[in-house]
Structures are given as C-alpha cells and as structure tokens.
Amino acid sequence: MTRNRQVRLAARPVGLPDASTWNYVDADVPEPADGQVTVKVAYVSLDPAMRGWLNDVRSYVPPVQIDAVMRAHAVGHVSASNSPDFAVGDAVSGNFGATEYAVADAKDVVRVDESIAPLPTWLGALGFPGFTAYFGLLDVGKLKDGDTVVVSGAAGAVGSLVGQIAKQHGCTVIGIAGGAEKCAWLTDELGFDVAIDYKSESVAKALRQHAPKGIDVYFDNVGGEILDAALARLRLGARVVLCGAISGYNATEPTPGPQNYLSLLINRASMAGFIVFDFAGRYGEAAAKLGEWVADGKLVAREQVATGGIDKFGDTLLMLFEGKNTGKLVLQVS
Ligand SMILES: NC(=O)c1ccc[n+]([C@@H]2O[C@H](COP(=O)([O-])OP(=O)(O)OC[C@H]3O[C@@H](n4cnc5c(N)ncnc54)[C@H](OP(=O)(O)O)[C@@H]3O)[C@@H](O)[C@H]2O)c1
Structure with missing residues (x-):
C-alpha cells in the first residue's frame, strides 16, 4: 500500500x-x-x-x-x-x-x-509571493513611476519580486539583504540599482548615501533595526508597506517597537500592513500580469x-x- x-x-x-x-x-x-x-x-x-x-x-x-x-x-x-x-x-x-x-x-x-x-x-513568482509583491507594492505602497523604493529581505521570494516590479516602473531600487553573494545577484542579475549588505555595513549610513533625497516607498519584510533605519530616511508623503517582520518571528521576549516612528508624522507618511488574502478577488489580475512578465523575461523567477x-x-x-x-x-x- x-x-x-x-x-x-x-x-x-x-x-x-x-x-x-x-x-x-x-x-x-x-x-x-x-x-x-x-x-x-x-x-x-x-x-x-x-x-x-x-x-x-x-x-x-x-x-x-x-x-x-x-x-x-x-x-x-x-x-x-x-x-x-x-x-x-x-x-x-x-x-x-x-x-x-x-x-x-x-x-x-x-x-x-x-x-x-x-x-x-x-x-513563487506565480503564486502567493508574486501576489504579495504585486499588491503590496502597487496597491498598498501606491507606487509611482520614478519613486525611490527600498526593500528589505530583498533576495528572498517576495523581496526579489518587489524590486524587479519597481524597476519596471522606472524606480530607483535599493535592496537590503544578507551577504555579498545575494547582493551581487540583486544588482548584477535582477537590475537593482544598489544592494546593501546589512551583515557587513551600516544600513543607516548606506541609505544616507544611496537615497540622498529620501525614500518614497519602503517595503518591509524584516522589521527591527532595518525598519528603524528606513524610517529615518523617509521622504515627504512616503509609504511604508508592512509585509512582514521576520527578524522577530522567533523572539522569546517582546520586541521593541520602532524608535523612529515620528518620522511618519514629520513626513506626513503612512505605514500600512496587509495580508495577501485581502486581494483574493484580484489574484487573476496579478497572475496574468506576473505570468506575462515571466514569459517576457522581465521578471526573474x-x-x-x-x-x-x-x-x-x-x-x-x-x-x-x-x-x-x-x-x-x-x-x-x-
Ligand atoms: N503580508 C503578507 O501577506 C505576506 C505574504 C507572504 C510573505 N510575507 C512576509 O514577507 C517576508 C518575506 O517572506 P518570503 O516568503 O519572501 O521569505 P524569504 O525572504 O524568501 O526568506 C526569508 C529571508 O529573510 C531574511 N532574514 C531571516 N532572518 C532575518 C533577520 N533576523 N533580519 C533580516 N533578515 C532576515 C533571510 O535573508 P537574508 O540572508 O537577507 O537575511 C531569509 O532568506 C516575511 O516577513 C513574510 O512573513 C507576508
């Protein structure tokens, strides 16, 4: 049997x-x-x-x-x-x-x-991570052509798609990931403008250098100190997309909240969480678009x-x- x-x-x-x-x-x-x-x-x-x-x-x-x-x-x-x-x-x-x-x-x-x-x-790209990147960036993040977009967890399932979708909208894309190999993949193969290795450099300093005018959309997959560093660099009217906070998922003590949240007030910015299931009625739209991009080679899956x-x-x-x-x-x- x-x-x-x-x-x-x-x-x-x-x-x-x-x-x-x-x-x-x-x-x-x-x-x-x-x-x-x-x-x-x-x-x-x-x-x-x-x-x-x-x-x-x-x-x-x-x-x-x-x-x-x-x-x-x-x-x-x-x-x-x-x-x-x-x-x-x-x-x-x-x-x-x-x-x-x-x-x-x-x-x-x-x-x-x-x-x-x-x-x-x-x-991956044609399933929930794809839908999450698509709706999180375009709907929750209200992406505009030419925005400066920062994404953490950038070499992962969702993050790698977020950055690529943003590039297709003419955005400047900065990815944050762990390790030189992942960072090289982001810039050399996925077309990110900059990749910051959070394990070997200061994210706050690198964001000051690479986003001198500030961040329009921060797509957060990790929370913690990286979220704080991004909050400190928001531009007027910025949108922070709260997709996930993996840095705290295995915490055994309560994790501290973001220190720099007043940046939301100063910059008239918003921070919104979402669950991909909220968009269930529109999966067909995302699947069609993502499928087209994968077939055209515009999206590396x-x-x-x-x-x-x-x-x-x-x-x-x-x-x-x-x-x-x-x-x-x-x-x-x-
Ligand atoms: N809201 C929703 O509906 C929705 C749907 C799907 C996923 N999500 C969320 O989206 C995020 C990404 O999910 P995914 O499926 O694409 O996973 P993933 O990014 O493919 O894998 C997780 C990555 O997180 C990074 N990571 C692990 N521990 C970390 C830490 N302490 N600090 C910073 N980075 C850390 C690692 O990359 P490095 O090597 O770069 O550290 C790891 O490869 C997660 O937070 C997940 O919960 C939300």
Whole structure:
C-alpha cells in the first residue's frame, strides 16, 4: 500500500522550531469524497509565516492545532478525482499541507499550467509571493513611476519580486539583504540599482548615501533595526508597506517597537500592513500580469529547491531564518 508521510505539529516551539516541534507519521492515502480530489504533492512551500501559525494566539488565520498536519501551500498532481472539474494527472496548487498526499475540495484547488512555468514557480513568482509583491507594492505602497523604493529581505521570494516590479516602473531600487553573494545577484542579475549588505555595513549610513533625497516607498519584510533605519530616511508623503517582520518571528521576549516612528508624522507618511488574502478577488489580475512578465523575461523567477523528501520539512523551514535561501524556498516531496 502507498504510504502517505505527513508532518504533524508535536509541540509549540519557544524560539526557533526544533526536532521536538514535529512528528513525522505515516497515514493512509485519503480517498476523495464527492466533489473532492486527492493530490500527490510534488513541492511544499516554506514560508516565514509558518512560524506565526505555530503560536496559540489570535491572528489572521487560526493556529495550527497540536497533532494536525502542518498548514502549507503546495503543488502537485491529481492522483484520484471525484469531481468533474479535475482529471487524474492535472497539475494543481492549493493549501494541501506538509504531506505526501492530500484530499481537497475541488473548489479550493487551483489548476496550474506547467507549459507556462515549472511547478515550483507556481509557489513563487506565480503564486502567493508574486501576489504579495504585486499588491503590496502597487496597491498598498501606491507606487509611482520614478519613486525611490527600498526593500528589505530583498533576495528572498517576495523581496526579489518587489524590486524587479519597481524597476519596471522606472524606480530607483535599493535592496537590503544578507551577504555579498545575494547582493551581487540583486544588482548584477535582477537590475537593482544598489544592494546593501546589512551583515557587513551600516544600513543607516548606506541609505544616507544611496537615497540622498529620501525614500518614497519602503517595503518591509524584516522589521527591527532595518525598519528603524528606513524610517529615518523617509521622504515627504512616503509609504511604508508592512509585509512582514521576520527578524522577530522567533523572539522569546517582546520586541521593541520602532524608535523612529515620528518620522511618519514629520513626513506626513503612512505605514500600512496587509495580508495577501485581502486581494483574493484580484489574484487573476496579478497572475496574468506576473505570468506575462515571466514569459517576457522581465521578471526573474528563482526558486531554491530543497531535497530529501517530506522528512526534511523541519530542517528546510529553518533555512529561512538562517538566510540560507535565495529566491523562493520549496521542498521537493515527490
Ligand atoms: N503580508 C503578507 O501577506 C505576506 C505574504 C507572504 C510573505 N510575507 C512576509 O514577507 C517576508 C518575506 O517572506 P518570503 O516568503 O519572501 O521569505 P524569504 O525572504 O524568501 O526568506 C526569508 C529571508 O529573510 C531574511 N532574514 C531571516 N532572518 C532575518 C533577520 N533576523 N533580519 C533580516 N533578515 C532576515 C533571510 O535573508 P537574508 O540572508 O537577507 O537575511 C531569509 O532568506 C516575511 O516577513 C513574510 O512573513 C507576508
């Protein structure tokens, strides 16, 4: 009988998740009920937000329950169908979880086209990171042609797309990332104007040098000291997009708030948070545009594919917090 290995939440972590956080269990392959499909998962998405989903607190989604299969976006192929909308072999994406096989209602399953891009890209530039960059920058950030845009977490899934979308709008783009290799990728291959290596230089000083007139849009993926450095350089009417704050996701003590927040007042600037799900009614628009840019070579979609199967889920998640990924991190499951 085919095995269905799954990652279940064993215990809520304090600080970084470790081996005690997860149980790896073998379950049966689920049969689809009426209106459902069974999906053989090929790649699971690793997302910084997963760390937040492990905390037993009120948030934009309920916490993952102890012993439940870990929530995860994934892509794969339909292995059994009880829905007229999908046939065996169809390539699909959905919230299938960290598991080798998943059953899902057909209405929650999205068809993807492997002739446009390989499966991992549907978890990156053509999936939620793409939608997050697109709506976060254009709608929440109210991007204007020619703006000076600064993005942190710049060599990651969302950040690398934010910078490239801004470049297409004639903006000056400054990326902040960890390490010389990531910074070289941003400037040499993605066309960023400047990359600041926050691990080896002062972000505050580099922003003074490279954004002498100030920042119009700061797209924040990391929070903490980098957010403070960006706040200090805002221009009149600037928009700060609060997308994420990964520097504090594993904190065991309350993290300090930004010291430089009065810069928002002085510069009549705004700081707005958002969740990509807010734009669910417009995913089609983003998918069409992102797909066009990827096809035209205007958007470099890079994924880092971790191997070793579902048993490597816990180790692979940690790579995000250690800065070991460039572009979108996914785990190959089958
Ligand atoms: N609001 C939404 O709807 C939404 C949707 C998707 C993602 N997000 C958020 O967007 C952000 C980026 O997500 P992603 O999926 O694109 O992940 P990602 O950027 O591909 O991966 C995380 C990166 O964060 C950086 N990082 C880790 N610890 C850090 C620290 N202490 N200080 C500064 N940087 C650190 C690392 O890069 P370096 O090597 O450069 O340090 C790492 O590669 C996250 O905060 C995530 O929660 C929000």
